Amino acid sequence: MNEVVGFLALVIPAMVPFVLAAQGTILSGRAGVFNVSQEGVMVLGASVGFLASFTLGGNTIGLLVAAAAGGLVGLILALATTALRMDQFVVGLALYFATLGLASLLYRVIVGVTLEPPLIELLETYPIPLLSDIPIVGEVLFDQDLVVYFAFALSFGLWWFMYRTSAGLRFRSVGENPKAADSLGVNVFRTRVWATVAGSALVAMGGAYLPMVYTGTFTEGMVAGRGWLVIALAFLGGWRPHYVVAGAAFFAGMDVLALRAQVADIAIPHQFVMMLPYVATLIVMIFAFRWARQPGFLGNNYDRESRLSG
Amino acid sequence: MSEVAAPPSTTTARVNRAAWYAGSVLAAFLVGGIVIVLLGLNPVVAFESVITTSFSTGFGFVETLHKWVPIVLCAYAFTIPLASGKFNIGAEGQLLVGATAGVALGITGSDLPPLLLVPAVLIAGVLGGAVWSGIAAFLMVRFGVNEILSTVLLNFVAFELIDYVASYVWPDRGAGHPATIPVGENAMLPGFGEPAVHAGVLITLLLSVAIGLAMRSTAAGFELRATGANPRAASVHGIRTSRLTAGGMLVGGAVAGLGGAIEVAGVHGNMLEGMQSNFLILGIIVGLMARGNAVAVPFVAFGIAVLEVGASAMQRSAQVPIEVVLIVEALILLFLMLSDVLRSKLGSRS
Amino acid sequence: MTEAPRLQMTGIVKTFGPVRALNSVDFEVAPREVHGLLGGNGAGKTTLMNVLYGLYRADAGTIELDGAPVTVASPGDAIAARIGMVHQTFLQIEPYTVLENIVLGTKAARGERFDGPKARAEITELSERFGLEVDLDAVVEDLPVGVRQRVEILKALYRRSRVLILDEPTTNLAPQEVDALFASIRAMVDEDLSVILITHKIRETLGVCDRMTVMREGQRVATVTRAEATAESLAATMIGETPVTDPTDGEEVAAAVVATGLASADEVAAADAGAVSTAPVAVRVTGLRVDNDQRVEQLHGLDLELREGEVLGIAGVSGNGQVELAEAVSGVRPITGGSVRLGDRELAGAATSAWLGAGVVYVPEDRHRDGILPTSSITENLLLGSQRSTRVKSRGLIDWKAARQRAVDTISDFSIRANGPGALAGDLSGGNIQRVILARAFAHHPRFLVLHNPTRGLDLKSTEFVYEQVDAATREGACVLLLSEDLDEVITLSDRVAALYSGRLIGEWTRGQTDHYAIGRAMIGLEAQDV
């Protein structure tokens, strides 16, 4: 029992950056904008989130400033790919570089060379009354920090929005067939812009969560490829909010399991254990063809007057 | 992700485009210069070293050529599958597995004569890379697994794999870093001149010509592009699209794998963690800047190699922090794209 | 006229780069009028309507509705001004249901949940009133084109349009369905709508339109009332000349005559009656079994035979196995049973390229999806399929210079309206795309030509052109399998005609013995007469 709780207690926070960043990714993806700047934006989020918490005091501020920074990057991506119709992939990669550089530069300017890393308080947990008293489930799910609750509420909200509201119906149509959506009066431009801005803000929050829950400080490599995995996760989850949560649980679970196996002194070279999450994902994808569908117009720019788009 | 077709190219159009591109690079450096000034550093010294490092010394030029090789090869690893509409984001994994295969042969076969061993090492690299992209190709054709996903994941698997090889199979105990012991002398590519340029540069040059020709003027190259443009129409007209896309992935992986083997046999003499550097991203950028045009790839790659070599010089000579280099690279890319937009806007007005 | 016109477009100009698609066009539609919009491929009909619908922004010109000027900068504005449009190529969200496609973006969907009972009831009522039956919960991508057409019309009606644009709506419909559509149009006009109908079929135009406007090369050339118009005058205006036909044989007469809609096809065909071919059998299909995309068997052991130089016409409403038949006998779709022999060569099971090599050439129905590489040049599109042939190569490599020259020649031979051989195929108008496809098909010197709806959406001149090409091919000994929903076309071109219904061939009529109504009945399954 304790084993299970201990395991899940590690999995839940490990899921959060994946969930936030992947929901951000599918939000813009469902509007047709294929963002590939996640790795950089998460690092920027971690840096800016940490720096804001450190200088202004308070993690909430840090998260908000990180979200704003991410949103700004999203705005650049959105405008470049809608108003200017620049290639989404190239702009995304350029922003990956830029945000990666900016993250370190800001840290260098504000903190500089020191032998003592500056620290911020970690996020506090807020047990939900009654619910947190449920054995196992309560301990694991309802005794967490606020960002955990936010991530899950957001996922449910996104699912509700996309599949249960008419605004969601309009929203998804933009990523499937913007010309058809446009011909019915749906504002493709505006939809793409807000989805990309909001999506990128979520990605940055996913990054900002890392220093706040794990380390209390920013380090350059702390995102460690999660941004790239988030793209894989969006495909794995078929660009749907509910499947993405399941996919994030799978990623985080395999990751924690891999370390667990090492701690338990399993006599396999640790490199093979560390491969596990990636190999397992590939195997799962073999059976994922049923749900792994992507938005029909993902990655393409829409030009109303061109016959080639739409 | 769209419009990878090469724009029409008359001579004036080409000159015009080159001027625009030069302008965007300048603009990027201008903005970068402002950042450098704000940091209280000297942008003139910084940029001088970017431009001069590759050309002022023989060593700088050789280093630039040596950096050019993996960038070109990774760019092909990206653009060849892209022609058929597939995104190979796995060049670094393929490069590493190619390097592993190359190093395996270079170590175990160190007694063989160079005439045998060097080609064997390169071929091993090619096969290693092809196997790695082949996994993605198989999953794509057989099970419909998205290739972006599989190639990204296989990169991570490759990182662990080479860490294992460098830690357990042929570890170099004194390296202070995960690295294998050196390959035999006989496995090393011959060099020319002083400082020596390894033969991989020549191989890459020849390969570039071959790939450019193949993509442009062979039936297979045409079929690859046709598949990318409209897979249904291509198959209606007798093209075996899944075989072709899989083939494109395999060739892409093979080229990246060759890059790995050349890095082993030409530059490092062993396999070490981190040898993939940022060739994947640079390769993708080169491929995209060249609009997938195989002929343009080596030229664009040379520009990027000069920049890469010059970028670290900027840090050395003017203490410009490394992250400013990333920002300048991003700006170059953005401004290049922007120049395309502006150029076509102005063009359509006149 | 005492009433203000329902729609008044004045001085509309639209350019695409170097192409001047609309050159100061005036266009007027009266209230409760069915207004035909005619013109050759690329004349600018769709462009004019896209301007009206806000999809294209005009360079100059004004629009008035019921006497009041309106600005239409986006489709949203058009919908607000109660303009509805059924597009030439469907604009539908394929993974959505019919209901979702219809309510998408409307006010009704905004206030309540999108699958609410109110919207459902309203749409059901509309579809009954106008005879447009659909299953609201079906997913659009699974539907046959005819039904998807109805979805498009319902979309416009649901938005309470007062002006409804139908851009070539009949191309996908069987004769009976066309009749039903025209009945719906009449019902709409009775309810105060004005309808703009774009079509290439003069007979239809004369049948349903009150007035018609003819366009040519981006300009309006005439507007006439039905009373003033005759088929000949319309055709002449469209083409810009009186058609000079110098008939050398019966088929050409037939082609020209049908194209201009002058006479009943039956009469023409009768002129050359009874000529049963005795040439050797070129193609023999036996026991052909084929599945559709959903792996449901569509053809259950079909047999047919074609002799050299013969045209076998297959009439039928789409969705009865046409696509499966056409793709199976051209080697594109795998065959689950039976045999297809070309001469004495068995082709079943061979790769598509082998069929192509043997001389089987296929002109698919869906040009955009199956026919062209939209982002590639005309040169490259013309090369598609022959890239491995030695004809196009020099020293083992594709000779692009020669290919470009061939493209230049083809553009002039086939009168393709394009900006040179480097123009992207996707930028061409529908008719010109078809010319590219046909040019490519004929360049293969086919032994067996499979044509599926080859003139759908083509103007008179182009249609005539296709007929001439088919004729030339048969004279060289090729045999042709013609699948078409255009009964006139089938009867005119074919030596023998059969109807395809539910994956079975029903009846057989040889040239001169055809009977429009008998075939029509067979097409919709009223004549259960197996061969």
Add this chain to the structure above:
Amino acid sequence: SCGAIEEGDHEVSIAGVFSGPTTDADYNALGAKALLDMESDEVKVAYSESVEVPDVERVIEEYVSDGYDIVWTHGSQFYAATAKVAARHPDVTFIGEFDGKPKDQPENVWVIDRNFHTVFYPLGTLAAHLSQTGRVAYLGGLSLPFSYSEVHALEQAIADSGEDVQLSRVWTGDFNDTVRAQQAAAQLMSDGNDIVITSLNLGVVGAFQAVKQEDVGDAWITVKYTDKSANGPEHYAASVIYDFSEPLQKIVDQIQAGERSGYFALTFGDGTSVDVGDEVPAEAKAAVDDAVQRIESGELTVELDQSEVK
């Protein structure tokens, strides 16, 4: 510190090559500090940071061609390349780092032996005396020979202490992956270990956060390179602290005196020291002091065993 070398400006010019950012408050910050301490009217310094192993040869060559007199590569991963370049440029003097004594050391290369195994011995002593559960853990980054030598030194110390303590070890695969270090440390704790001996760079910040989740006195952490007690003073057991300023100064002095090759082993009093936390019981602290003394006096030698840990 700008500009290439101009003749006659300075007596000596020194270039430093660092593997990570100098803002890391860790190994590279130590290096940067040592180098910048040297800077004066007579001594010109410059450095490159975040240099990857595959690139280091080029970076060194560039400093050589810029005319630097001394090139110092900070980190044993750079030794092979340093020796290789040194052989090509007999006029320039190089300072490389190594774990142990290299076999063939060029005439113009100084070697700094980081001597990790020796300084880890007292940490083993400390852990043996401090542990209440009888289970202690080593948390490393990459499984390299030097980290094996640390593990063997710990084993030796534990055996010498006579306590019944079991040592387990985990490698996160990255010295700087803070998040994974946090997860691994958390798992080690939940597995019953009460002392975590880290051999990490930035990753240690994450490990601190995990250890801090436990009650004070029930869990301890030791760190390497810099004093990171501020991360969690109540759980902080000890650091092995490194200082490169003095050694570098000494070596440069000798080079200027004409001694162009040599071997400098960092050891207690000469570049390293052990700092024991205030909360550590006196008995354990005494044991550590004793171990340090015995090493300093030469009474005790810690065996250098770089063989793979099974």
